[in-house]
Amino acid sequence: MKKIVTLAILAAILSGCSNSDIYSGDVYTADQAKQVQQVSYGTVVSVRPVKIQANNTNGKNENIVGSLGGAVLGGVLGNAVGNGSGRVLATATGAIGGAILGDVIQDKTSQASAVELEIKQEKGSNIVIVQKGSAKDFFAGQAVRLVTNGKQISASPRYSNQSR
Template sequence: MQYARIISLILTTFFLGACASNLSGDVYTRDQARREMTVRAGVVETVREVRMEGTRSGTGTLAGGAIGGVAGSNIGGGKGQIVGAILGAVAGGLAGSAAEEKLTQKNALEITVRLDNGQTVAIVQEMGEVFHPGERVRVLSNYNSSRVSH
């Protein structure tokens, strides 16, 4: 019975991690749909691969804490079980948080664009479209969000 709980908590953690949002240039959020965007044209100056940090939503911490608590409660008997559950929950929470952050990291691009007006902008977005120096591109912006597109 305990193993079934642990397995279900592990699977829940991985499924929730798979729900992480996509920040590439070809994906729009629901809020961005049907909103006017400013379009500026320019030329790609540089493209650099970078890592985008993972999420820290608390899901990994909760799942890890639950798994660690269940696993720790199997240690000892009586008050030892309680101490084991508490220590297991704390250790599991820390491990779950670290695992969530690592599992949700993304490969991204830092794209520097010299706009036609002479201004230079750099935008980081998740890998998707491939960009090369010298290519003509569009920079689409609304509010505090921008993306580079062909």
């Protein structure tokens, strides 16, 4: 019973928690609050579902929690198998396999569902925005409001009560 509880705890740690809400158009960071931002308007040209890899920077996965947790869990499971040199081999194999599996699980759990929006701005140019959300939230031909601070931009549906 202790092993099952330990495995459950390790699995919970392995799955990790990432705050991907910052990638949506509905969440502002503390730095963005009370800052002047520019508003413009446009029309959605196309919508494509994509994923945002939350813990990935510069193409490198710098968070090793998944690999380390998987290695520990795999090693514990491997150690429960066999005797003598067989147990050592099972422990090593479990640790290596667990590390690989843990890395894959971490990559998947740190992805956020997102949309890639191609938007024709009122001034005539087309831009592409990637933000957290669902393709159900936007559709081609939809009027949108664009908010930017010069570095980041987000799109939100433009409702009829929004005046210009």
